[in-house]
Amino acid sequence: MSRFTDSTRRSFVSDLRSIGVDCATSTYRAAKSFETSSSALFVHEFLRKPTIVGAVWPSSTGLARRMACPVPVQSDGLVVELGAGTGSVTQALLDRGVSPMRLRIVERSAALAQHLRRRFPALPIWQADAADLINLLPEGATVDAVVSSLPLRSLAPQLVSAILDQWRSVLRPGGLLVQFTYALRGESAELQNDFAACDSSIVWKNMPPAKVMVYRRVDTLVADELEAHEL
Numbered sequence: 205m206s207r208f209t210d211s212t213r214r215s216f217v218s219d220l221r222s223i224g225v226d227c228a229t230s231t232y233r234a235a236k237s238f239e240t241s242s243s244a245l246f247v248h249e250f251l252r253k254p255t256i257v258g259a260v261w262p263s264s265t266g267l268a269r270r271m272a273c274p275v276p277v278q279s280d281g282l283v284v285e286l287g288a289g290t291g292s293v294t295q296a297l298l299d300r301g302v303s304p305m306r307l308r309i310v311e312r313s314a315a316l317a318q319h320l321r322r323r324f325p326a327l328p329i330w331q332a333d334a335a336d337l338i339n340l341l342p343e344g345a346t347v348d349a350v351v352s353s354l355p356l357r358s359l360a361p362q363l364v365s366a367i368l369d370q371w372r373s374v375l376r377p378g379g380l381l382v383q384f385t386y387a388l389r390g391e392s393a394e395l396q397n398d399f400a401a402c403d404s405s406i407v408w409k410n411m412p413p414a415k416v417m418v419y420r421r422v423d424t425l426v427a428d429e430l431e432a433h434e435l
């Protein structure tokens with residue numbers, strides 16, 4: 205004889221429902237508290253080092269998506285993210301379908317790098333300076349794209365110049381550089397020689413609104429040949 209009566213079934217189902225509701229509620233609460241704690245950490249890091257963090261608040265999902273959008277998915281070369289912060293752009297790169305095997309993440313702040321390691325345990329997170337990029341990458345590595353949220357306008361000019369040298373060295377000819385800025389007007393003078401601007405768009409749903417710029421690494425050999433032809 206079955207001992208699973210209608211009344212026990214009803215109470216079992218109601219127990220399951222309450223567990224389901226509780227699970228959903230606690231998952232939502234956990235996600236919310238993670239978001240709050242990661243934003244709090246970001247603000248804390250900004251207050252400690254405003255010119256290095258360069259933003260009061262992490263990038264919005266819209267800005268992060270726009271940064272990830274130009275990155276080629278069907279390719280084997282590395283994708284290097286610089287200044288990952290709490291990981292908004294990192295998440296957008298993964299959501300876009302960039303394989304974790306291709307991603308290399310660089311963040312200078314120890315606290316933010318630790319946070320990134322907890323958030324993305326499967327990704328290589330380097331707590332390092334973007335000006336040391338060549339030393340971090342394996343020799344001869346092919347880099348398809350550099351996705352940078354570095355605050356180039358507030359970093360020291362010598363540091364910016366060292367960082368740009370690294371980009372020139374590591375990016376393969378034709379490789380992409382994606383950078384955002386809060387300066388909605390004008391072009392970046394430093395990038396004009398070796399990088400060809402191919403796209404720029406403004407993301408209004410961000411605090412503050414930001415401009416995403418996409419550049420292609422000019423093939424210097426081809427450019428030299430073309431120039432020689434023109435002479």
Ligand SMILES: C[S@@+](CC[C@H](N)C(=O)[O-])C[C@H]1O[C@@H](n2cnc3c(N)ncnc32)[C@H](O)[C@@H]1O
Nearest residue numbers: 256257259262263287288289311312333334353
């Ligand atoms: C504007 S925040 C962007 C954070 C995150 N990508 C976002 O979009 O929310 C810039 C980040 O770059 C990091 N950073 C600044 N200078 C750096 C450097 N030289 N090397 C590596 N990271 C750096 C800061 O610590 C900060 O996390």
